[in-house]
Amino acid sequence: MTDSLQFSLDGGVATIRFNRPQVFNSVNKDVALALQHHLRECQQNPAVRAVLLTGTGKAFCAGQDLAEITGPNAPEVADIVEKHYNPIVELIRALDKPVVAAVNGVAAGAGANLALACDVVVAKESASFIQAFSKIGLIPDSAGTYFLPRLIGMQRASALMMTGDKVSAQEAVQMGMIYKTFPDDTFEQEANALARKLAAMPTKGLAYTKQLLNQSFGNDLTRQLRAEGDYQLRAGSTADYKEGVAAFLEKRQPTFTGQ
Template identity: 80%
Template structure:
């Protein structure tokens, strides 16, 4: 595993927490951070102890996007190369991870930082946090899946306006337009996030993974295709240990104990 102080990684009670840790530059992403994030996401996929993943940041920001110092020197790589090698693999890993991924946006999420959050399954934020599609301010286009996820979340018209103007969206506004799930008061944010990821980690992990895979295909399938996919994944879910435990607990009027199997 990569050794870096730029990203803190812990596993506790089934929850893997990845904390971006470059607060002095608002957790902007450089090569070591991007590669470490890729490696730890792969670890989350492979480690059976991990049943939910939390992505968050330290300090005042969630993530300010790309560290521009890395791409402005005389020998710097092209922006497209950074996107292909650093950000695209992270987005793919988040979407392919067979466990729920929660983004806990603790502060400003700008540019690629905003879109990495939106690639996650569930996004929650501090009430004081904000989201900015900042690319147009420096003459670039939204990347890291932004043009894919944002229109699907809030519609083409709003997505275009936010991407063209680079206007700041408050956490409350993001909730209202369907961009994120919930905004929590700053003072209770950590408690609310911990409760959410703990709940997910205690749920039937394979069933959640199958649901995620169905959501990944829903906008590419017609109704008949999606119904067939639901039948296929329901068959798989019906053969899990957690399904048997859920039914037994319901019949016995007790709380189920899911193992993720």
């Protein structure tokens, strides 16, 4: 693995941290492959019950490291997208645990869209989001054209992608792009507290919710209602459902195990 991407596990929360502050946490091959590895590790490890994706320094992630795709022997941009970014997005969406993007600074290009692929996005009040692709003649990738119009509508998504205008964290909340902001001085503590809250919740129920949300993009109403019935049957057979009901009846706080 690489020091450019840090991984730690504590209290059920796996923290994955971009760690190339000198280049605003831009992604190169080593970072992309390490991120894929850690996301697979989070899926397979039952001790992981939530994932927190964040960055070191002033940036969350500035997207692709352009130094890697310039020069005589540079790989094709399309090859980078297919092998590096697309698998990351698919792993985030398939992960049976909630993934929180804690945007600690600027999130640009693919960095912005990797954040938007996560289940919950929170940001520092001073953070910003930029669909920077048009500024260098590229198109938004990393599922940006999939998630952003679904989050904020076609008109706003089209404008932001074509102009490359910067969106402040507060504006991102107002337009429904992200969940909420936290003050800069308490951001890390509050983002960690959110991830820990999710890690202490019924993990399988959250996974089923995530799978239903994934399906809702392609289902009509009848298929979605049927899917809800199927997943509710699964959720009702979990140990956490039994614990939740028992705790409610006994007027105490539940202790969920993720089973």
